[in-house]
Amino acid sequence: MSEHPPQTLLKELCNQRGLDIPKMVELFERTADEVIGKGAKNPTCSERTAKRWRAGGVNPASLSPDTRRVLEAMFSHRVTHLFAPPPQPDPHAPAFDLEHEIDMTARDAQEDASAMAAASVSDTSLDQLTDDVMTLAREYASIAPAQAFHRGRVLQTQLQDLRDRTQVPAQQQRLLVLLGQATALLAASAFDLGAFDSARRLARSADLYGETSRFDPLRAYCDGILAYIAYFTGMPADAVAKARRAQTYGGLGDVARRRLLAIEARAHGYLGDVQSAHQAIRMSEEVESGARDELHDGIGGEFGFTVERLAMSSSSTALLVHDPAQAERSARKALDLIQQRPADRRSTHVLGGAAADLAMARLFVNDVEGAAEALLPLWDIPADQRVTGVLARTGQIQHFLTQPSFRGAVLPGELRGRVEEFTRTATAHQLTGPALLQLEA
Known part of the structure; x- marks a missing residue:
């Protein structure tokens, strides 16, 4: 006994596409999101409703305009046709329905592209x-x-x-x-x-x-x-x-x-390896291959390493290996270079670090007045821009000024008090540990 033909075109199309009732409900909801896009106010289709629609006997005029739009988008047919009996096949028509195949291919491509678009960002x-x-x-x-x-x-x-x-x-x-x-x-x-x-x-x-x-x-x-x-x-x-x-x-x-060699030089200086420290400084100043990379050169800024920052780092290394003359030359170079930049492009880290290094180099040769003059740019650095590197250097100065040779002298005492206040009032003070790398005469 042969199966009865579908009562509606809608059911016939579902059969052709392999859409059972749950899949039809899922497709209806997805299409409603795409076509109507009203969120919770989209038309809905329960399994019971889907079963009734497929069986026929539904008056298309009883459906809301949004529901009709969704069904027509799903099946590419007018609603009046979907709820009508399916057309009788033409015995003389070719078995392969090219128009239907093209339509199905287009719809599949659209659904796949929509899914990919939803899985990407702008x-x-x-x-x-x-x-x-x-x-x-x-x-x-x-x-x-x-x-x-x-x-x-x-x-x-x-x-x-x-x-x-x-x-x-x-x-x-x-x-x-x-x-x-x-x-x-x-x-x-x-x-x-x-x-x-x-x-x-x-x-x-x-x-x-x-x-x-x-x-x-x-x-x-x-x-x-x-x-x-x-x-x-x-x-x-x-x-x-x-x-x-x-x-x-x-x-x-x-x-x-250049940046990495400068860091290496400073670490050698801390270890007391004078020869390796000087060699790393020299190599950092001689890097001139013309090579660039997307981060340090392409973006630059904090990812870069300016010539004044290199000079400041070299002054710190020179202090660690007890070469105050070289430290003063490098610190002066850093300060001269940074003054050539617009005011809003000057690094307070480099400015403060170089000023502190210059002061420390002068203290090494007991030039307290020269140290006080070198520190003048330091006092203008806002509390919230007194970074770790600057505070570590001022900590060195504060410690250095506690030596017996400075006790009782007015200017060293005043300078020590001002440096202590500078450090104490820094925004980052509570996060920063004790001053490291203390220098001795």
Whole structure:
């Protein structure tokens, strides 16, 4: 006994597409979202309703306009035709219905494209976040580290949200790189605030983003931060190892290598390895291959390493190896270079660090008046921009001025009190540990 033919065209189309009642209900809801887009106010279709529609005997005029629109979008037929009996096949028509096959192919393609679009994010949004990360990196030196941390945290949250929304490989790769850059800036600001444990964790997280995205310049930058942290927490040998490891990554430009050699030189100085310290300083000043990379050169800013920052770092290394003459020359060079930049582009970190190094170099030769003059730019640095590197240097000065040879003298006492007040009133003071790398005459 043969099966009865479908009572409606709607049921026949469902049979052709393999749409049972649950699948028809699911397709109705999905199409309603696409065609009507009223959320909770979209028309609905229960399994009972779907079964009644397929059976026939429904007056199309009883349906709401939105329901009719959804059904017509689903099946590419007028509702009056869908609820009518299916047309009788033409015995002379070809067995293969080309028009129907084309229609089905087009609808399948549309559904697949819609699903892919829903699993991607706007390239415009990615472009804007790329600009935002770059802007933060380039403005970093002239804003307070707490402000930089807040802005970096907002960027990190936005980037994580987009990463969860896209399945497009190219967008995933781009977001991994941006997340790594934003997290590295968070690590830098945490370090500048004296939160060394958190800075270390953030730097390692940024390094993982760099490893996953195969972006070696970011990994080298993160190793540099880890080397800084090791240096400032009394582990100079570890700092040397990390700086050297960072130099083994491929694709690094001259700026990256200059930065890492300067960090290595400072760590050698802390270890008392005078020869290696001088060699690393010389190599950092002679890097001139013309190589560039996308991070240290392409973005720059906090990811870069300016000539004045190199000079300041060299002055600190010279102090560690007890070479006050070289320390004064390098500190003066850093201060001269930074004065050539517009006021809103000057790094308070470099300005304060170089001024403190110059003062320390003069104290080494008992020039207290010269030290007081060198410190004049320091007093204008706002409390919220007195970063770890500056506070560590002022801590050295404060400690140096407690030596017996300065006791009872008026100017050393006044200078020591002013340096102590500068450190005490710094916003980051409560996060910063005791001054490290104390220097002795």
